[in-house]
Amino acid sequence: MRLLAIETSTDTLSVAVGGGAQGDAPWQHTGPGAAQASATLLPVVQSLLAQAGWALRELDALVFARGPGSFTGLRTACAVAQGLAYGAQGAGCEGGVPVLPVDTLLALAEEARHQRALAGLEPPRVIAALLDARMDEMYVALYACGPLGLDPVPLQPPRLCAPADLGEWLQQGLPQALTPGDCLLAGNVFPSYGAQFSDLAGERQTALPTAAALLRLAPALLAAGQAVAAHEALPLYVRDKVAQTTAERERLRREQLVRLSASVSAVTPLDA
Structure with missing residues (x-):
């Protein structure tokens, strides 16, 4: 099996190419993610595929971590997985490469x-x-x-x-x-x-989620029919709000201070 896995849901970019079998040693890359992922992801994918000697159209599946996680990172991984899957179709892979979204x-x-x-x-x-x-x-x-x-x-x-x-x-x-x-x-x-x-x-x-972990999970998930067409590969956000109002930030700050005060009181005698 020939698989490409992409993980960008944290501040770490993780990409791996391999078969996913037990004991398989994948070609992999780990580096800074977040805002940098969108600039470095495609060159890293190209480099790893070249090291493996595989063409995009020869892949059995594109695996990506769908979330939850960083909103920007999830959108980056999803967009790149969809684009590569469609790109393989243009390179002669009828229907494109299947995409496997993994939590x-x-x-x-x-x-x-x-x-x-x-x-x-x-x-x-x-x-x-x-x-x-x-x-x-x-x-x-x-x-x-x-x-x-x-x-x-x-x-x-x-x-x-x-x-x-x-x-x-x-x-x-x-x-x-x-x-x-x-x-x-x-x-x-x-x-x-x-x-x-x-x-x-x-x-x-x-621990952090990694592309190598995605590769290990992929064979069983693919056998269970979890792969989808590129247009059906969507992020899993869980949270639909990424910013707090001033009042919400102030409320959280007060709650944190109350918890901290309670923790200190629990370990410090009142008459100390």
């Missing part, structure tokens, strides 16, 4: 699982994928994990969650026999929000 949080969870496997650690029973959504919120999704990998159907689908509400969200989404201690918390939220759920049990693991 960003599924790719994040897969990357965390893969890191643990490389380290020789047992897979967790459940992975909570946590991606910084800024504005004092996280994108979250919950996935079951077994010895053979992740179940791509989430126990809890992607949504927005306030850091302070993470424990309640986990209790609602975990299977009845499991507790938060059975869940691996994986993502990039810990420096910004970790203090707000420091009382939660369960391991923490820093």
